[in-house]
Amino acid sequence: MQLYTPIEIEQLQENEDLPYFIQILDWVKNFLGRPHPHLGRPGAVCPFVPHSLRSNNIRLAVIRTKDLYPEQIENIVKRYRDIFLEMDVKEHELKLSKAFLLIFPDIHIEDATKSIDNIQQKLKPLFVESGLMIGEFHKRNQSPGLHNPDFRPLRSPVPLLAIRFMVEADLPFLQSPADPHLRIRYLEAYLKRFGQKFTDETRFKTAYQALALAKEEVETANLVIY
Known part of the structure; x- marks a missing residue:
């Protein structure tokens, strides 16, 4: 090592x-x-x-x-x-x-x-x-x-x-996966890490919007299945 x-x-x-x-x-x-x-x-x-x-x-x-x-x-x-x-x-x-x-x-x-x-x-x-x-x-x-x-x-x-x-600038890499479940994991970890310490308010809003969209995709998929 x-x-x-x-x-x-x-x-x-x-x-x-x-x-x-x-x-x-x-x-x-x-x-x-x-x-x-x-x-x-x-x-x-x-x-x-x-x-x-x-x-x-x-x-x-x-x-x-x-x-x-x-x-x-x-x-x-x-x-x-x-x-x-x-x-x-x-x-x-x-x-x-x-x-x-x-x-x-x-x-x-x-x-x-x-x-x-x-x-x-x-x-x-x-x-x-x-x-x-x-x-x-x-x-x-x-x-x-x-x-x-x-x-x-x-x-x-x-x-x-x-x-x-x-770092905050990593957001594009974390909201890119096609799988919404993976996006949710990444974005929740991202928001947890930076919490209220964001230096870029726009990035903060973008992350929350991307998380909401990923969750909506999962809910829609579940409704289609059932």
């Missing part, structure tokens, strides 16, 4: 996983941490990354999955969720910049869409209800950017899962 910060990675000498750490850290710095002409908005591809790098608040781990069943991999990711939550970060700004990147070099690119995406989809409700977000990254990721549907921000050179704290 070894995690390394960028500074610690720079000091590593003999480590079989060092090439993967270097490759992903370079991608974080030069893709996620910088503007992109196709992003569709100003700023870095991931707005949290520049501060996370400056504060040395990103931690990376390489997870070897050869001969492991999907359930075993899921349990490993759950343990990292527990570690993430147990790490005490008192400063609000540092808390928001904290992130784990779990790198899976044994997952072949041809299998990443199935393996990484399935793990993310299965565990996301647990993470969201813990006040966290979990994102899936790999070369075949087809998820579009929020501001440019032709941009693919979740493509990484090695398959990985990213863990960070939920």
